[in-house]
Amino acid sequence: MSPGRTVMRLTVSRRETVADGVVVLDLRDPSGSDLPPWTPGAHIDLVPAADVVRQYSLCGDPADRTVWRIAVLREPDGRGGSRAVHDRLHEDDLVETRGPRNHFPLVPAPRYLFVAGGIGITPLLPMIAAVASAGADWRLHYGGRSRGSMAFRSALCSAYGARVSVHPQDETGLLDLDAILADEPPDTPIYCCGPEPLLQAIERRCPDRPLHLERFAPSEPGEPVRAGSFEVELARTGRVLTVPPGRSILRAVQEAGVEVLWSCTEGTCGTCETTVLDGAVDHRDSLLTPAERAANDTMFICVSRAAGPRLILDL
Structure with missing residues (x-):
């Protein structure tokens, strides 16, 4: 099994409230063994209750193989995943995890712009530490409802000073993206994570900029x-399945008795990534870049479909 699909039961070694409605969990192997390696931008699947699988960014230190750290915002109007974490997971509990995977990698560059909205700060934390350690130039603009809701705000300001600009909405309003982007050279990589309105707003302003996004919800x-309908050939057996309108490839493959890993069913987590051997893909995920889509060599079968009559997949 590849590192991105490793399934483990880990111990909650520490639980701490770090902002209004935000808890940090440290996860360790009960035997004391090292955890699989990861890079800035990676996330894991967490299974806090039966039939509840959610994705959380790793926000600790990649060099520390003894612990995975995640931060979870309680979302009262969500689907129940964050409530399960907040209400059911306590120190010394065991919890199933899968991963890590990284569809939000940090590219080498001399300068970066980071833009975070709320709990979207989490995948950016190890990125900021990495670029600061490498001596790159960078800026962070961090927006949130209020100072009390902004996890890691004090630590970021203490560690990095003027490189960090904090924008509490109740004090300064929404992030002024036009002003933020006006100060950046057009070739500066921009890393942004936060609620969908923020991501859509920055996408509209950056059609030709190197923009990297991490989404909480599907676009x-x-x-x-x-x-x-279209056909899907499973290359490892030669079996051919018909996928009708309204049914996902994932569902069709499962009904055929083929076991595949899956999680979000929304095209945001990357768990069901599958190699494409032949055929054109109608990419409907929120993960692949335009270049990755054009390569037509991988797809997420929970949402993406065939653009033609037939696909051949490495299943």
Whole structure:
């Protein structure tokens, strides 16, 4: 099993409230063994209750193989994952994890702009530490509802000083993206994570900039390229499945008795990534870059479909 699909039961070694509605959990192997390696931008699946799987960014130190750290915002109107973490997971509890995976990698550059909204600060923390250690130039603009809701705010300001700009909405309003972007050279990589309105706003302003996004929720993919059914050949057995409108490839494969890992069913976590051997893909995920989509060599079968009559997949 590849590192990105490793399933483990880890111990909650520490639980701490770090902001209004935000808890940090440190997860360790009960035997004391090292955990799989990861890089800034990676996330894990957490299974805090039966049939509840959620993705959380790793926000600790990649060099420390003894612990994985995540931060979880309680979302009263969510689907129940964050409530399960807040209400059911305590120190010394065991919890199932999967991963890590990274679809939000940090690219080498001499300068960076980081933009965070609320709990979207989490995947940016190890990135900031990495670029600061490397001596790169960088700035962080961090928005949140209020100072009390902004996890890690004090630590960031203490460690990095003027490189960090804090924008509490109740004091200064929404992030002024036009002003923030006006100060940056057009070739500066921009890393942004936060609620969907923030991501859509920065996407509109950066059509030609090197923009890297991490989404909490799926983007709207529009209507499928192909309205009718299509065939999927499972290369390892030669079996051919028909996928009708309204049914995902993932569902069709599962109904055929083929075991595949999956999690979000929204095209945001990357768990069901599958190699494409032949055929054109209608990419409907929120993960792949335009270049990765154009390569047509991988897809997320929970949401993406065939753009033509047939796909051959490495299943």
